[in-house]
Amino acid sequence: MEKSQRVKITNKNGLHTRVAAMVVRQSQKIEKMWNCQLYLRRLNSHSGVPCNSVLPLVSLKLKNGEMVEVYTDENGSEEAVFGLADFIRQISELEIPETEAVDTILQENTLASEKIFESINNGLIAMDSNGSINIFNKAAEEITGIKASDIIGKKGDEWVPNFNLKDLLNTKKEKLGLKHKIGKKWVITNKSPIIVDEEVVGGVVVFQDISQIEELSWELHSVKELKEKFNTILETVDDGICMINRNREITYVNLPFVRMFKKEGIQVLSRKIQDLFPEEKFRDDFFMGKDEIIIVTKGGREFIMHARPIVIESKFTGNVVVAKELTEIAKLADRIELLSEKTRFLQDELDKKESLNPSFNNIVGKSGALMESLTVASKAARTDAAVLIRGESGTGKELVARAIHRGSSRNKKPFVGMNCAAIPSNLLESELFGYEKGAFTGAYKEKRGKLEIASGGTIFLDEIGDMDKAMQAKLLRVLQEQEIERIGGIEPIKINIRVIAATNSPLEKMMEEGDFRRDLYYRLNVITVMLPPLWQRKGDIPVLVEHFTEKISKKYDLPNCTIKKSALMALEQYRFPGNVRELENIIERGMTLSNNEWISIDDLPNHLRDEVNDKKKNNRPFALDGDNLPTLEEMERELIGLALKKHGSFRQAGLALGLDHKTISAKAKKYDLK
Known part of the structure; x- marks a missing residue:
């Protein structure tokens, strides 16, 4: 006690x-x-x-x-x-x-220090000589997942053992630039003892979350590695290769090019290509890639020379000139194009990640299709405009709605959600608008409706397509006037709400058939967020599986669980009509029924295994007979994937399918095809 x-x-x-x-x-x-x-x-x-x-x-x-x-x-x-x-x-x-003046200065400095500690993006921990924590700022809470109220006054090493705080107090030595792992996050730390009169009275640890930087660094390292491999290829191929800038000055030549045209011992770099071959006429069409030049050496050998424009971010920067002995040169140009596409892809992914509001960080996935949707949603969070979220069941419409609310200026006010399909039509009005005492039998006291409760914040109307037309008309009036009347009430009540609606219904078709009001549709559909189904973001399945295994492990106090490669491959071939929600249920079922610390293909539902086995027997990605026909997008995704796998570049895949390389590149990004 x-x-x-x-x-x-x-x-x-x-x-x-x-x-x-x-x-x-x-x-x-x-x-x-x-x-x-x-x-x-x-x-x-x-x-x-x-x-x-x-x-x-x-x-x-x-x-x-x-x-x-x-x-x-x-x-x-x-x-x-x-x-x-x-x-x-x-x-x-x-x-x-x-004394009062001194107190004022001390108080101002202390408050300023406290404000600075809470405002910086780096985690900050301070402790006394016993290793007890006395400062633990907001950034430290976010990075470690530990609340300051839980750790203040406690021994730091019991909560963040990776930091080895006791060693800092014992050694009395400053340690800078140390890398530690906290959960799944990588942080870099600076640790310094506080020494007064040669005695350690405490210590300070400052740390920064570098997880995203680590991930992007690895991607950029891969690009640099690819570039180095490319340079090695340029020096080892038999083709002569010359690069020129926009002024047609030579910036690079490989050894085969120098030997082909007997230019050993001649200063080549920075000279214009015309100076090397004064007898040839280099027309503009040559540098645009529309012409070629046949060069005959003194020894009688004939070389064909092509120039391929180098365009970076729609800007012409020069040419790569390839010379070979009357053979095809397209493969080399494709390598350059592939490298440029890879660089642009990584830049696009980096720009999208940096532009997202932090409120979207808890949404799992990084596929191109998902990031495009979240980019739109993140921009919507900056305003009070109405948002209509569309997507199949189980794609996370409410999760995105909550993220928009958290990222908006209304995040301190209520977020009230309601499923319009889950409430009978005769009760929907009382749920939305509330009622006065005695408004109907059983109304013994007044009740505020969800619209009134959400005032100042956001109301999320899921399955808006299931709302009957009479209620649609009343909702439209609320959006126009920003006021409501309770059932049985006579006085209008002013409200201030932002509406986010969601549906999987074909609202456009419903408007044509008279089942959904056109004026309400345009009120709700100011910003549309289209959430992709899981089959369009199959690259996210491994990271979703990892997320769900950790979540379910904590929920049921189960040991950490992994998934066999064969089971993961089966999940990636399954169509997932229930989307992410169905995937979570499958993982929960597998972890509950498995007798091991892994999920094997035998732990997956029978209908999933049967569908995957049928695809293997038919030896084609989708069936073109029976009642379960594939969608046009499914067929397009499979065809583009097969073409890229066979030809290895956007250009060659586009030629095979009758499309240009930019179209192939855009669609590959849409379907998350690498």
């Missing part, structure tokens, strides 16, 4: 910085004498702060006349509690202007 003692703050300016410093000094003496930890909290509060650190004490903002409690845990000393309580009662201030 803890020991505690109540005491009143009697200082004119409350427990400000100077008084807090006096309390800290006395607390440290008492704690050392009685070998315990003392804490201070407001009366009737369940959490307190350690008494041996100034910032936590000042952060309580205790005023003159407030009652507080000094306490310690069950192993602490009652004498220590009484000693510090008596000290706080006895503190008296000198009522002179100079």
